[in-house]
Amino acid sequence: MALQELTYQDVAEHNTKKDLYCVIHDKVYDITKFVDEHPGGEEVLLDVAGQDSTEAFEDVGHSDEARETLEQLLVGTLKRNPGDPKPKTPQPGAVSPAANNQSAGLGSALYFVILIGGAAAYYAYQYLQQQQTAQQA
C-alpha cells in the first residue's frame, strides 16, 4: 500500500480500539490489528491512540523485533502543520546539542587539569633544584 501523508488531525481521528493509529518518529502506524497481540497489553496502546507515542515507545526500550513489527504496521508519514507539537524525542543516533556541550566541557576541564599539573611539576622541580644548590653552598 502506498504511504499516505497524514496530519496530526487525521491521526487523531483514529483513536478507538477498532480503528487505532499512532505516531512514532514522525511515521504513522495502524496498530488496530496489533492491539490484542501487544505483549505490553492493550491499555498502554489505547492511552496513546491517535497521538504521538514516540516517547512512550522509546521509554520502554523496545527490542529490534518490536521495531520490525512496527515496519509492518506503517501506513504513512506525518505532515506537520505550523502550530503542531514538535517531535517529542530526538531521532535515534542524533547527537543533541546538550551532549555536545557536555563533551566540550569535559575536554576543557581535562586541558585545565593537565595545565595545572604541568605547572605544579615545574615549580616542584625548580624548588628541589634550589634546595640542592642551597645544600651544596
Ligand code: HEM
Ligand atoms: C505501537 C507500536 C508498538 C509495538 C509494535 C510494540 C511491540 C512490543 C513488543 C514486540 C514487545 C515485547 C518486548 C520487546 O520485543 O521489546 C513489547 C513490550 C512492551 N511494550 Fe510495546 N509496542 C508498541 C507500543 C508500545 C507503547 C506505546 C507502549 C507504552 C508504554 C508500550 C509498552 C510496552 C511494555 C510496558 C512492554 C513490556 C511488556 C512486558 O515485558 O511485560 N508499547 N511491545
